[in-house]
Amino acid sequence: MAEAALDAHEHPETNTGMSNSKLALWVFLGSECLLFGGLISTYLLYRNETNGGPTASDVFEIPFTSVSSFVLLLSSLTMVLALSALRRGDETRNRIWLLTTAMLGAVFVGGQVYEFTAFLREGLGFTTSPFSSAFYTLTGFHGVHVSVGIVMLMSLVVVSLKGDLSKERAETVELIGLYWHFVDVVWIFIFTVVYLTV
Amino acid sequence: MAITEEATKELTKGDAVAATVEQPLGILTRPTSTKGWKSWLTTVDHKRIGILYGGAALLFFVLGGLEALAMRIQLATPNGTFLSAETYNQVFTMHGVTMIFLVAMPMAAAFANYLIPLQIGARDVAFPRLNALSFWIFLGGGLFLVSSQFIGGWWSNAPDCGWFCYQPNGGVIFSPSRGVDYYAIGLQITGIASLISAVNLIVTCLNMRTRGMSMFRMPVLTWMLLVTQFLLLFAIPVITVGLFLLMFARLFDAQFFNVAAGAEPLLWQHLFWIFGHPEVYILVLPAFGIVSEVIPTFSRKPIFGYSFMVFSGIAIGFMGWGVWAHHMFASGLGPISVAAFSLSTMFIAVPTGVKILNWLATMWGGKLTFNTPMLFAVAVVSMFTIGGLSGVTHAMAAVDTQQTDTYYIVAHFHYVVFGGIINGLFAGFYFWWPKVFGYKLNEKLGKTNFWLMIIGMNLTFGPMHILGLQGMSRRYYTYSGGYGFELWNMVVSIGAFTIALGVLTFIINIFYSKRKAAELPPVGPDPWDSRSLEWMISSPPPDHNFDEPIDVHGLDEFWHRKYGYDDDGKVIAFATAAEVAQTGDRTDVHLPSPSYWPIVVATGLPIIGYGLIYSLWLCVVGGLFVVTGLFGWAQEPADDPNAVHDDHDEPGDDGDDAQGASALEQSSTEEMSVDG
Amino acid sequence: MTETATTVEAEVERHDEHDHPSDRSYVGVAAVLGLITAAEVLTYFFDVGPFLIPALMVMMTAKFFIVAAYFMHLKQDIPLFSGFFVGGIALASIVYITMLTTFEFWDSFDF
Incomplete structure (x- = not known):
């Protein structure tokens, strides 16, 4: 199929018809699955190894985390709306939605920081037990991913303010969006497997 | 490497240096020069990056080899006193880590970087700057690891937990030096390099093939390297998780491996070997690919069963994920797990066997030429088979339990890594040396090199089987006399020095042949009468690789342009290589510009590493490097993926087209227009 | 050949321009x-x-x-992308579930 497309073009762009960057991002996301998979497995293995410290059901505040989850889910929606706006050539709306996405991400990370401090106060330190180490490492690692996403979104906003983020560069927004949705998907996993199955 | 350094001596006083001196503020403005030592720091050319990988790996190879020699001096006689127990632990750990992560992997990366774009007819890799970043991150990580040998005392701070660093042995209690921290952080850094490189090369193979180069017309080497990149892509994150846990456990007292707190140290073993077994194939598949190029060329036959070759490689890639626990039979996995992994391990011998048979069938009835590359390739087939067969004996769990942690294991995996991988890489060196540097390595020295290495390796690793079965444990720094170990240990040590002589011959050969090359006729584009696209361009290739994109009509395109069949099916030559090959004198090709930012970003990572170990303030410094680098990177004009494909037919400025086939040719394309 | 080529081209075109929800x-x-x-x-x-x-x-x-x-x-993109994602998740699931099984992880659930 790709070959046929190739023959038809005078100057073939790429063999798959997809840009290198987009292909690279998907390849990278495939790799990330193994990374988060390893951390989630570590958590699962240790979820009951509390070493006399607080257990998951002692500390988890499901209503609070649920709100965080909704916020992150909502940010995925605003992310696609940003891309959609840019594809229509609406740079202002694109900027607004990008900024909203970053804000929602920041709310999520803020919620996580709040949650961590609350857990700390209840005696769940990073070194308390295999459970606590695994929990903080997994959710912290996810939080770092969200934070990196926020930085990238804010950079996009700055680029957009300089007028350099036009319809033709929608793919940049699309790629950062894919990363953002991936981080959201990971949270869908974490929220269910870590929080709800307690 | 040596060539270009010499070639640039007169040329260095060019514009690049002057420009940066005049503009101190713009010290990191986009470099334009492609000459001089500085240009090696900023290059984004896949060929130069390939050479850098190869050169760095060779240096690490010498280091790792010296460590091996130190161990063999220590073990040559009973009750050796050359190394203390503490030093010995560090030396064998660094030997393993160096040879696997800093030699075998980057040497394969050298071939991958240099040859994949050439073999698929591309201008460069998909992301030239990321490619440079991979190399510099790898080098930073490698130097970081090696620096543990002298920072904080001579051989007192290097990792001492063995290359697989089992927990809790690698924890702070049992390994109180900073060595394991270096290990955990250093391997994470080199892992980042491998991951970026894997993404880059996968995209290159999938997206940048020339017209008509379908996936199943790619040479077997490119296929094997592609499978390798997929294995890296999925295996590196697994070890990264393990190293991450280890780092947190050691630096911040996380409880991941603390048995007293209820943790499972076996978690580390699993994470390590889920990575570690694919890693074996990551190391060996490139060597298989090299052999699959060398044997057809010197048998004067196409590879036997191309699709079987490719699919067996893919099969190895898949099955490599299902056998990891055979490294852990002695750890008490339980009978069901042991039986399952025992079976899967026996199955994985099948696709490997397919490859061995196909190589033999390729040689069968061929017109064989036994020059140095071919000798090394045949050595891979024979020596790897020995290593593979002793590997199958480990698949039987009962036998494995007896062999675990004896020299039998050491013998087995050295037949695989030395017999299979190092021999394969040397076959590749001798085979592609004329392509890369424009001169052939001397045959006489090459054969001396080969025989020293092949005799040396059999003297070294053959008797280890016997020592292992006699019950000698690996990783003991000494042994007492009277157990029957003396004779074979002496033989092993003699063998090790024989290998060292072989490697020395290789290094001498590089310089000797280069000096001799001036008196010899140029090697031309196709010194071996080979089959794939890289031989269709001058040696060394011009910066832009191909003057015109090549239209590919089948497997072994280049060979089919030289030869055809008459009515009786006999092979007839209808063109010489020189007639078919491209001249490489085009000067108007749009190429990606060099960049400073990859090396700036890469510098930050080892600094962060030192920071994590010694003072968190250093992390800030390292972080600044990374952030500044990434910022500068983003500010540079984006790397248009089309730039490497797109031939802008601007009127060429008739620069110097010196077509001397000397090594200087590499820098003859100075007039090449560059990406703004 | 040419027919396939044009349809593929058309398909690529359609993806690029129109088919966004x-x-x-x-x-x-x-x-x-x-x-x-x-x-x-x-x-x-x-x-x-x-x-x-x-x-x-x-x-x-x-x-x-x-x-x-x-x-x-992924519903609109080429299947290759889904392949990478699903492949990564499938591989991760297989190896890590196998690993957890060797730890007798599932014994802690009452199925």
């Missing part, structure tokens, strides 16, 4: 995701007995596929 459909997708999440959260407040974990797994998988198919538009 409307904002309204995105909001619809998000609403569905929100509803499933609400259902997930409700399991915390109401006892669903032995169905808890299977139900959560089904809902999680559904959410995952919806985000991947619509927000990450």
